[in-house]
Amino acid sequence: MTEPPLLSVRGLDVRFGALAAVDDVSFDVWPGEVVAIVGESGSGKTTLLRSIHGFIRPTAGSVLYRSDRFGEVELTMLDEPRRRLLARTEWGFVHQNPRDGLRLSHSAGANVGERLMAAGARHWGKIRAQALAWLDRVEIDPTRIDDLPRTFSGGMQQRLQIARVLVTNPRLVLMDEPTGGLDVSVQARLLDLLRRLVADLGLSVILVTHDLGVARLLAQRILVMQRGRVVEAGLTDQVLDDPQHPYSQLLVSSVLFA
Amino acid sequence: MSEPAVLVEGLAKEFTLHLQGGVRLPVLRDLSLSVFPGECLALVGPSGTGKSTLLRALYGTYVPQAGRIHVLHRGRMVDLASADPRQILSIRRDTIGHVSQFLRVIPRVPARAIVAEPLIHRGESRQAALRAADAMLARLNLPERLWHLPPATFSGGEQQRVNLARGFIVHYPILLIDEPTASLDPVNADIALSLIEDARKRNAAIVGIFHDPAVRLRVATREFALAPLAEAA
Numbered sequence A: 001m002t003e004p005p006l007l008s009v010r011g012l013d014v015r016f017g018a019l020a021a022v023d024d025v026s027f028d029v030w031p032g033e034v035v036a037i038v039g040e041s042g043s044g045k046t047t048l049l050r051s052i053h054g055f056i057r058p059t060a061g062s063v064l065y066r067s068d069r070f071g072e073v074e075l076t077m078l079d080e081p082r083r084r085l086l087a088r089t090e091w092g093f094v095h096q097n098p099r100d101g102l103r104l105s106h107s108a109g110a111n112v113g114e115r116l117m118a119a120g121a122r123h124w125g126k127i128r129a130q131a132l133a134w135l136d137r138v139e140i141d142p143t144r145i146d147d148l149p150r151t152f153s154g155g156m157q158q159r160l161q162i163a164r165v166l167v168t169n170p171r172l173v174l175m176d177e178p179t180g181g182l183d184v185s186v187q188a189r190l191l192d193l194l195r196r197l198v199a200d201l202g203l204s205v206i207l208v209t210h211d212l213g214v215a216r217l218l219a220q221r222i223l224v225m226q227r228g229r230v231v232e233a234g235l236t237d238q239v240l241d242d243p244q245h246p247y248s249q250l251l252v253s254s255v256l257f258a
Numbered sequence B: 001m002s003e004p005a006v007l008v009e010g011l012a013k014e015f016t017l018h019l020q021g022g023v024r025l026p027v028l029r030d031l032s033l034s035v036f037p038g039e040c041l042a043l044v045g046p047s048g049t050g051k052s053t054l055l056r057a058l059y060g061t062y063v064p065q066a067g068r069i070h071v072l073h074r075g076r077m078v079d080l081a082s083a084d085p086r087q088i089l090s091i092r093r094d095t096i097g098h099v100s101q102f103l104r105v106i107p108r109v110p111a112r113a114i115v116a117e118p119l120i121h122r123g124e125s126r127q128a129a130l131r132a133a134d135a136m137l138a139r140l141n142l143p144e145r146l147w148h149l150p151p152a153t154f155s156g157g158e159q160q161r162v163n164l165a166r167g168f169i170v171h172y173p174i175l176l177i178d179e180p181t182a183s184l185d186p187v188n189a190d191i192a193l194s195l196i197e198d199a200r201k202r203n204a205a206i207v208g209i210f211h212d213p214a215v216r217l218r219v220a221t222r223e224f225a226l227a228p229l230a231e232a233a
């Protein structure tokens, strides 16, 4: 119980001109925990995720991360080389659109291997063996290792992106609508895979989704965002079974099953 | 008697329905009770008086507006009403079990894995947990051909038996049970009640809702009556 959080976000602001896309957001993520961020499109979920990762510089606030390599680091002030190293090794980012997270002109195996090499791996045979193992783990036929992701279905591309992110054994994975834009049956298979991987690897995950069913299935905790602010936070069953804020009540009442 | 396992003081819960013009529904007001190890407390009262609401508050799902819910967790009293989310998860893992009225199925996960999950969360090996799950499902008479299937298509009684198996697989010191026998035939209802009796004999503190007076007579050691609140002025 005394174990410190892996990530502590405090007073985070992201402004685009007059617009406060992220407005004074604070929360913690503990090791092995899945935190879902829910809210309608435009509520600031993706911007929050991208600013935590460092794709966007926050206007104000702090993001404290407890790194394996560097100890406690303030991400908003971290120098670029170290930020990149962390992003390649201890964190992962799963984009909603797999094409944003993959190199479409490289083979499936190269996509997985590239991240290993970026993290320092050099032995070609070992890299290929790990790529094969990870393709298998995300249920992609290993004989497709030399094929281009362009020839994969949307669901396969998303699974390949997940393999690419997880191959370096990250501790913290940020996921932006990982099941969005897929057919329901493909979504179901991906969700099952994510559920298994998260449990087996003990990952910490910040999961952005507008799908409360996905949040119910994967997350221990939920933050509800509206117009850049967190309007409600709590255990998944607290927020979904007894939402307090008018906006949370609206979200919950708008879905059939969650 | 020793220390209570559950001690509720001055509990108040009301719901505000923001989508209905902010209507307020007071359900529990200034409610106090205690439950000791080895007791089975039956919540009684007309429909809508808040029996299920109280049970959900005792599990930390419904956060009350006022009052304290002390539970004996790893040798000390912890207030669920003010505990942080991670503390509540730890209490649910080790101390409080909840058998809800209906099984919330996890899509595509087979019955035996659903039953084994609480043990795995507590660090039990997958294999041992699945073996224990099979034993529970066998005790509850669930046909073996169903063990490897996801319960989404099961009958009400079959789902309820999966639910009971999941709730009783860990020997929780505190158990919350909502209508355990509602969808069971007499033979299976009898097995469910024997699970409750066994839990009580090993000194669990149990709070339950049992609409059937015969069931209550058999398992409950004490009753707690909830009455409708007078209309708020």
Ligand SMILES: Nc1ncnc2c1ncn2[C@@H]1O[C@H](COP(=O)(O)OP(=O)(O)OP(=O)(O)O)[C@@H](O)[C@H]1O
Binding pocket: A241, A242, B015, B025, B027, B045, B046, B047, B048, B049, B050, B051, B052, B053, B054
């Ligand atoms: N999450 C919720 N949001 C709004 N109102 C709720 C919620 N949960 C319960 N209520 C209301 O609280 C009141 C008490 O409900 P509860 O289910 O606790 O009654 P009960 O005593 O268990 O009834 P029964 O015997 O019919 O099961 C009801 O008016 C119900 O509509």
Ligand SMILES: [Mg+2]
Binding pocket: B051, B052, B053, B209
């Ligand atoms: Mg009820």
